[in-house]
Amino acid sequence: MKAKAGKPMARRWLTLGEARRVLGVDASTLRAWADAGRVKAFRTPGGHRRFAREDLQVLLQRSRAPRPVQVARQIHRQGRTLARARTDPAASWYVALDEAARTSVGQTCRTxxxxxVGYLTGGARRRLHLRAGEQAGRRLGAVLAARRLTAAQAAEAFLHFRGLISEAVTTRLALAPEHQLRALRQIDTFLGRVLVRMLEVFAQPR
Structure with missing residues (x-):
């Protein structure tokens, strides 16, 4: 639910600056959370956001110790939502793909x-999930190379995918800063390995 105009009840209301300090996030992140309905807010007649301290405390409690599987599933869901909304059909790498290749790329990205998700969940199968990700990176490289994309265009496509995941973590999930940082580090490790495997395909003679 987005921030709405209205008369505040008898609660302890905080400004945007005060609320972001309570949560330990920057102002743009808090605005995004309010717009996405992650935290309640109302607007003053002058258009300024106000946040109830009680709502912020509830948000903090929920975000203190999220289970890895919960974080992973949320990233998966939000990443797919962003992919549908943010892929630019005019991007050079996208234009270079025919419909069959786009379908193949989409399937590989889902893999x-x-x-x-499996890697972020952790456990004994983490290495298996990492290897599966690396194999998917090679398949992605093969599909893009077969369509005669350059390594630079392939990297652009991959960074688009990576950016969607990072955006899902930083603006769509109500995570405390330390949990957000941990998730981003794990994602960087995983996707870094995938990117290397994808680019190895372009280093091979064609």
Whole structure:
């Protein structure tokens, strides 16, 4: 639910600056959370956001110790939502792909997301999920190379995918800063390995 105009009840209301300090996030992140309905807010007649301290405390309690599987599933869901909304059909790498190749890339990216979810969940199968992600990276490289994309265009496509995942973590999930940082580090490790495997395909003679 987005921030709405209205008369505040008898609660302890905080400004945007005060609220972001309570949560330990920057102002743009808090605005995004309010717009996405992650935290309640109302607007003053002058258009300024106000946040109830009680709501912020509830948000902090929920984000203190999220289970890895919960974080992973949320990233998966939000990443897919962003992919549908943010892929630019005019991007050079996208234009270079025919419909069959786009379908193949989409399927491979879904495989990558599933492997990433497994990797973030942790446990004894983490290495298996990482290897599955690396294999998906090679398949992605093969599809893009077969369509005569350059390594630079392939990297652009991959960074688009990576950016969607990072955006899902930083603006769509109500995570405390330390949990957000941990998730981003794990994602960087996983996707870094995937990117290397994808680019190895372009280093081979064609």
């Amino acid at each position: 990558l997301m599933n492997s990433l």
